[in-house]
Amino acid sequence: MKFLKAIVAAGLVAASTSAFAADITGAGATFPFPVYSKWADAYKKETGNGLNYQSIGSGAGIKQIQAKTVTFGATDAPLKAEQLEKDGLAQWPMVMGAIVPVVNLEGIKSGELVLSGEVLADIYLGKIKKWDDAAIAKLNSKLKLPSADITVVRRSDGSGTTFNFTDYLSKASADWKTKVGTGTAVEWPVGVGAKGNEGVAGNVGQTKNAIGYVEYAYAKQNKLTYAGMINKAGKSVQPTVASFQAAAANADWAKAPGYYVILTDQPGDASWPITAATFILMHKVPTDKAASAEALKFFKWSFEKGGKAAEELDYIPMPDSVVKLIEKTWSADIKS
Secondary structure: OHHHHHHHHHOOOOOOOOOOOOOEEEEEOOOOHHHHHHHHHHHHHHHOOOEEEEEOOHHHHHHHHHOOOOOEEEEOOOOOHHHHHHHOEEEEEEEEEEEEEEEOOOOOOOOOOEEEHHHHHHHHHOOOOEOOOHHHHHHOOOOOOOOOEOEEEEEOOOOHHHHHHHHHHHHHOHHHHHHOOOOOOOOOOOOEEEOHHHHHHHHHHHOOOEEEEEEHHHHHHOOOEEOEEEOOOOOEEOOOHHHHHHHHOOOOHHHOHHHOOOOEOOOOOOOOOEEEEEEEEEEOOOOOHHHHHHHHHHHHHHHHHOHHHHHHOOOEEOOHHHHHHHHHHHHHHOOO
């Protein structure tokens, strides 16, 4: 983990790092960065081929693949079929994970604080300003909440994590849907901006009485206090692989053009409400066919051998049936 944290601090996987030769180039989502790093390290040891992946946010990753400056782009906000067609891109889900609210509250441990989607939306709308607000207190009658101002932390960059987070808030709160809506970047009513999951994790960790949202692996690695959630079924749930899998179980990947599936606010008593997939984008007719072929080898290896590493970081590997569909997509769509 020390190796990973050092890279996270730098904000990207540098081409000069010994574990990452510049054989395959990719850029985009910070959400899957921990698992892509772990896969790349193992792949390099096994094959001698490296990965240069820039963890710069989904919005920037989409721009880089559109500009053909990288072999693949990575995004947590999937592109719709018409956009894929326009840009000549193939898209598929690589792995699934979850977004969690994280807080910095003295005396409160992970999972003790519980929030609903409506309360979370009201915090990010600036309607709930203090931790001992009646709406939070009602959900947490056994906790001693401080009478302190809430410091709201949100993403400053174009972010797929933000896309999924705001998509969830739009489903949980009519007020949020009307006033802010869903997007990789939105007009935030309140909050301090931070770049990447890394930036939000760092900011919350250093700021008393702060709240933010990050991919679960970042919460664990940075030892941040996460909150439980009230899900669509009205049940209190904790962020666990089981609750992520329960949400992901409803996904019908086969019927979705370009695998466009959003996993937020899924039904089921056990479902974690802010579950998400992360996606890969590649040109159907790549400029560098050799690099494209090498990237597909890495992704195939990751599907076949990366499941255990993904689960160790609390991501959910794609089901075998979906992997078979994805490999057919490669054969049919990508000219390598």
